[in-house]
Amino acid sequence: MSHAEQRAQQSNPRDTEEETGQSKRIEVTDSAAIPDKSDKGLFTAWRVSCFGAIGLIILLCSVKPDPYLDILLFVPDGVLVTFEVTMLSIVLSLIVGLITGLGRLSGNAFINLTASTYVEVVRGIPLLVQLFYIYYAIGTFTQIPPFTAAIIALTVCYGAYMGEIFRAGIDSIDPGQTEAARSLGFSRWQTMYHVIIPQAMRTILPPVGNEFIALLKDTSLVSIIAVSDLLRRGREFATSTFDYFETFTLVALIYLLITLFLSKIVNIMENRVTPYE
Amino acid sequence: MNESQPIISIRGVYKFFGRLAALENIDLDVYPQERIVVIGPSGSGKSTLLRAVNQLESIDRGTLQVNGSDVSHPKADLNKIRMGLGMVFQNFNLFPHKTVLENLTLAPIKLKKIPREQAEEQAYPLLDKVGIRDKADKYPSKLSGGEKQRVAIARALAMNPQIMLFDEPTSALDPEMIGEVLDVMKDLALEGMTMLVVSHEMGFAREVADRVVFMDEGRIVERGTPEHFFQNPQHPRTQKFLSQIL
Numbered sequence: 001m002s003h004a005e006q007r008a009q010q011s012n013p014r015d016t017e018e019e020t021g022q023s024k025r026i027e028v029t030d031s032a033a034i035p036d037k038s039d040k041g042l043f044t045a046w047r048v049s050c051f052g053a054i055g056l057i058i059l060l061c062s063v064k065p066d067p068y069l070d071i072l073l074f075v076p077d078g079v080l081v082t083f084e085v086t087m088l089s090i091v092l093s094l095i096v097g098l099i100t101g102l103g104r105l106s107g108n109a110f111i112n113l114t115a116s117t118y119v120e121v122v123r124g125i126p127l128l129v130q131l132f133y134i135y136y137a138i139g140t141f142t143q144i145p146p147f148t149a150a151i152i153a154l155t156v157c158y159g160a161y162m163g164e165i166f167r168a169g170i171d172s173i174d175p176g177q178t179e180a181a182r183s184l185g186f187s188r189w190q191t192m193y194h195v196i197i198p199q200a201m202r203t204i205l206p207p208v209g210n211e212f213i214a215l216l217k218d219t220s221l222v223s224i225i226a227v228s229d230l231l232r233r234g235r236e237f238a239t240s241t242f243d244y245f246e247t248f249t250l251v252a253l254i255y256l257l258i259t260l261f262l263s264k265i266v267n268i269m270e271n272r273v274t275p276y277e
Numbered sequence: 278m279n280e281s282q283p284i285i286s287i288r289g290v291y292k293f294f295g296r297l298a299a300l301e302n303i304d305l306d307v308y309p310q311e312r313i314v315v316i317g318p319s320g321s322g323k324s325t326l327l328r329a330v331n332q333l334e335s336i337d338r339g340t341l342q343v344n345g346s347d348v349s350h351p352k353a354d355l356n357k358i359r360m361g362l363g364m365v366f367q368n369f370n371l372f373p374h375k376t377v378l379e380n381l382t383l384a385p386i387k388l389k390k391i392p393r394e395q396a397e398e399q400a401y402p403l404l405d406k407v408g409i410r411d412k413a414d415k416y417p418s419k420l421s422g423g424e425k426q427r428v429a430i431a432r433a434l435a436m437n438p439q440i441m442l443f444d445e446p447t448s449a450l451d452p453e454m455i456g457e458v459l460d461v462m463k464d465l466a467l468e469g470m471t472m473l474v475v476s477h478e479m480g481f482a483r484e485v486a487d488r489v490v491f492m493d494e495g496r497i498v499e500r501g502t503p504e505h506f507f508q509n510p511q512h513p514r515t516q517k518f519l520s521q522i523l
């Protein structure tokens with residue numbers, strides 16, 4: 001259910017479909033995780049959580065190495081898998097998202113309807129159900145390896161969200177840019193490639209950063225279909241030792257650290273994006 | 278001059294936005310080296326006319342030919358046709374993610390496949406022409422309105438167009454910058470550039486125009502030399518309009 005809550009928190013363009021039609025900008029409000037230099041309180045909160053988590057892990061492992069240190073040594077495989085799933089899914093969903101976003105803006109009624117329907121359908125089905133559907137339901141016809149099923153499910157799901165971000169980002173560019181490019185002789189595609197998308201990229205970057213972090217957290221769902229990610233490794237440890245409290249405390253702290261770390265990177269990237277000058 | 282073929286030939290053109298006729302039975306020829314200034318009240322269809330020429334706006338009836346080819350024909354190679362039609366907008370529409378120099382070279386490099394060095398070599402004289410060479414490496418956000426518009430003119434010229442279309446190029450500018458843009462346009466006219474200009478700068482029209490066209494409610498109401506217009510306009514609506522802006 002954390003998935004749904006977090007989804008509700010994010011007020012990305014996907015939630016404000018009507019709005020983006022008129023107001024030509026992308027809303028970047030939420031992302032409790034992403035620190036902002038101008039927001040002193042949040043910045044401090046980031047530090048407190050980050051150093052708190054590190055301190056707590058060190059403390060627990062040194063005071064009670066059994067089982068904390070054992071857990072810490074047991075889960076790194078899972079962290080790696082979590083990263084792999086995240087990275088592959090994000091790259092693929094960016095590609096799917098770009099295509100979907102362009103499709104949603106297409107003048108071609110069929111393409112437009114196809115892209116819109118995809119977005120609508122995916123947004124209406126919980127990620128966990130999509131995951132089950134691809135792994136178990138489709139699995140009755142052709143067996144899909146869990147790792148692949150996980151990537152497909154996350155790509156399909158986040159591709160739709162990314163599509164909405166791309167659409168809003170492209171939509172936010174002044175139509176005069178298209179007119180100027182077309183009047184010089186650029187085709188529709190050349191205009192997109194050389195003029196619109198390079199400018200849309202900076203509007204798109206912050207919400208894509210949010211999706212990136214949201215996706216990382218959502219990868220924990222794939223542990224249910226036997227992908228040995230961080231959460232799965234934790235469960236494996238806990239079921240054999242019955243150290244549920246200790247294991248999930250540590251797993252939670254590790255997720256928190258990874259997310260804080262990523263949000264910092266996203267934050268730095270966003271700050272790199274300066275106005276053209 | 279009229280013996281040669283017109284570059285632009287507009288015949289019985291209509292354009293509707295819903296039930297509103299933005300263009301109504303427009304006939305107009307533009308001959309090589311001719312300078313035509315289009316005037317008229319707001320909403321009279323001046324921009325629509327200009328945008329129909331390069332098909333930023335499609336037309337609903339009539340024919341519109343550029344160099345003998347029908348631009349509204351479904352099979353018309355619009356991208357090719359547009360390369361020969363430079364357009365300057367009221368709001369400049371410079372590419373903000375490109376430097377001034379890159380604004381000029383982007384289209385020649387990508388569309389005419391000219392090597393970068395050569396495109397830049399060709400761009401610098403244009404920047405000289407519009408007096409903005411020292412800003413070549415600046416981004417548009419660092420330029421004043423007048424400078425932006427001069428870059429926009431140079432960007433259009435970089436494609437070596439046969440004709441330049443100007444849609445109120447000075448009406449978004451602070452008064453003190455209007456002159457520098459008009460000067461560039463006058464220089465172009467002196468070089469023999471064919472120009473179709475929507476503008477309410479009457480001094481410019483008087484000095485540069487071969488013909489002035491007055492539009493109202495989607496129609497061309499009156500046309501003639503600048504002298505005709507400023508000395509004895511015939512149509513009551515022309516008289517009213519000119520008395521308001523002069």
Ligand SMILES: Nc1ncnc2c1ncn2[C@@H]1O[C@H](COP(=O)(O)OP(=O)(O)OP(=O)(O)O)[C@@H](O)[C@H]1O
Nearest residue numbers: 294297298299317318319320321322323324325326
């Ligand atoms: N895309 C559009 N959709 C609907 N109506 C439009 C559109 N573009 C223009 N019009 C209408 O067509 C008419 C002519 O507009 P146009 O922009 O050509 O006028 P104009 O003479 O250039 O006016 P201005 O001096 O204000 O620029 C106006 O009534 C305008 O509201």
Ligand SMILES: [Mg+2]
Nearest residue numbers: 323324325445
């Ligand atoms: Mg206009």
